[in-house]
Amino acid sequence: MAKKITIAIVGNPNSGKTTIFNNITGAHQKVGNWPGVTVEKKEGIATYDGCTIQVVDLPGTYSLTAYSLEEIIARNYIIGEKPDLVVDVIDASTLERNLFLATQLIDLGVKLVFALNMVDVARSRGLIIDHEKLSLLMGVPFVPTVGSKNQGTKDLLKAIVRVAEDRESVSRHIHINYGLDLEEEIEKFQGLIRTSASFPDEHHSRWMGIKLLENDEEVIKEIEKSPLKKEVLDQLGKSKAHLNEILGEDSETLMADRRYGFIHGALKETFRQTQMDRRYLSDQVDMVLTNRLLGFPIFIFFIWAMFQLTFSVGQYPMDWIDAGVGLLARVVGDLMGEGLLRNLVVDGVISGVGGVAVFLPNIFILFFCIALFEDTGYMARAAFIMDKVMHTLGLHGKSFIPMIMGFGCNVPAIMATRVLESRRDRILTILINPLISCSARLPVYVLIAGALFGAYAGNVIFSLYVIGILLAILMGQIFKRTLFRGEIAPFVLELPPYRMPTLKGTLIHMWERGSIFIRKMGGVILVGSILVWALSSFPQTVDYSRDYDMEKRTIQERYAIQKEELMQSWQSEKVQLLTREMNLKIAELEALRKDEFQENSLLGRLGKAIVPFLRPLGFDWKGGVALLTGFVAKEIVVSTFGILYQVGEKEGEESEGLRTAIRNAMTPLIGYAFMVFVLVYTPCLATVAAIRRETGSWGWTGFSVGYSLILAWILAFVIYRGGMILGLG
């Protein structure tokens, strides 16, 4: 008979929880997010002995207090969703600390299996664990596993099924004894809580008593909503005062102390350390990697290598994808008849999808590198080395990776903020990240600085990068002091031993994060691209100031006659020359027509509509349109100028024609203000989608768009007006 059970996997960070999850579920897993938050939720299916096991991977936590998002998610799932069984993955080499979470799970009174992971590492360090005796003492089966070698997976599944079906003989519910004084107080709460009908369960009321003494905010909130509020809270005050009086410590400390006391007692009989030397290979590696002199150069080298791999090596597949999309657009364009539908498919859908697909190599390579850093344990060291620098900017050591990635592209950079554990750090890093000049802004700088500053172009571009970094520091400080005041996340960072990553594990890690980009952001970018296409394509019918078709025909007819004459006199070179001349004239005419069309399109009208806002900055409507299209991707500013200044959209930032046009349209002062505006204003569509995705909030997304727009305007205004006053205009 097919049975179905649901299990949840918990465990400390770095306990090898993910590897155990991968071993159990194999390839049958899906990644999503917990509702409303950007903490990854992984689910998978395993089968064993005719049982279908639904596996939910809970976030890694050190404890089940209510202090961090991860802890609350893990706890609410266990209490609220009531899985049939919970598997706690315990790192055998740091057994004592890992058992802290185990004691909290025992308090919860759920069915448990403990996976005693990395027993090979523990053994090599001379740690001898009598896991059978430990099982009897704690009333929970301990199953030795080696996740990295997929050892013990069968045994673990067997234990899971046995415990779930109540066939495991060692399973029993034990009460952790917190000592006479604390037990007395816990009983008082238990008695009080059980008088109310809403909390009838014995285990649960004991657990609530324990949590009250641990000062658990979530349980206190729950009590505040119940009719027992007054009695329980009064009792809490009394109990705390009483405990402090007789034991000289607050109840939280006492509880943690007693937990470790219980663990110590259990390990006394079951755990031996035969080797006192604690110089392991990992520590020796670390002496080099975090060395006072070598630490920074090595770190910078790794970051440089990651950057190169992501953006230089990634450029090849990017070019292939770009070429592929171009080819697809041409083929589809040829197959479909001329008309609106073709334009929609080719210019809207295909270029929109292409715009997403082109990021894929970057994103997958970056996530592979990050997965490698995390799986080896180097990420924690990077944070260790960089923390002082980043902390002065109000950020966490780990923020360095997203910030440096921003120079390549803000989209993977913002996705890389997932390495940060605290939401405050994550949002702060996301907010200031777009101020780092990404590679898409460089073509704009090259065009404008190249046109207006000649030999000084290099210095001007460099100054823009510096302005971006300074603004990021400044805004970081401002946000830290205003929006995130008071919320200080402790640094307290575990430095796990270096481990050899498995290719499979790292690839799974990479795929999980990369696929989120495709699934969740693809849609937003696609819709955005179609919208911009529509804005620049409608209205379809324009009352042109000239009859372009007519003029085109006239030109063609005129040349046809000339050609006819030359053909008769056998002057084929002249015919060719003439044909070229004709094509040029027609192209000129088409450009004019396109320009007029652009001007009349919704986008052009929008560009003109925002002129009142841009005039104080010295920009004209063409600048406005360029900035509007730059919202799709900042490098589009260049091709828009190409269209608007009628030098053809195929011209790049190095085009002399375009440079001349820019020189005629802008003074150096306006050009500089324009570049600063491009640097700061609203991140591009893909970045906005990434921000929405990673903050999980339209509020923060809107804030990011809004503040950068306002900041850009103010800066451009100050530069332009200030420059005018100084006589630089």
Add this chain to the structure above:
Amino acid sequence: MNIRKLSELKTGEQGIIERVTGVGRFRQRLMEMGFVPGAEIVVEKFAPLRNPIEYVLKGYHVSLRHDEAEKVMVRTLEEQTEDD
């Protein structure tokens, strides 16, 4: 007995945790990670910029910023033997 701040210990120095001051999440986090009275702690090394500091506690490595380590009070072993 000499009670010192954990942040004052030098590389290689050892101490026994007396108590953790500070409040809320920080304190709770330290407690659950094993910073409980009686636990042995060793200074492993300082970061290249002297901050944060890496410690070994209960068989694992953990790093604290200087201002966090200031909130952990320790008893140093040498002082203890003098008292004996």
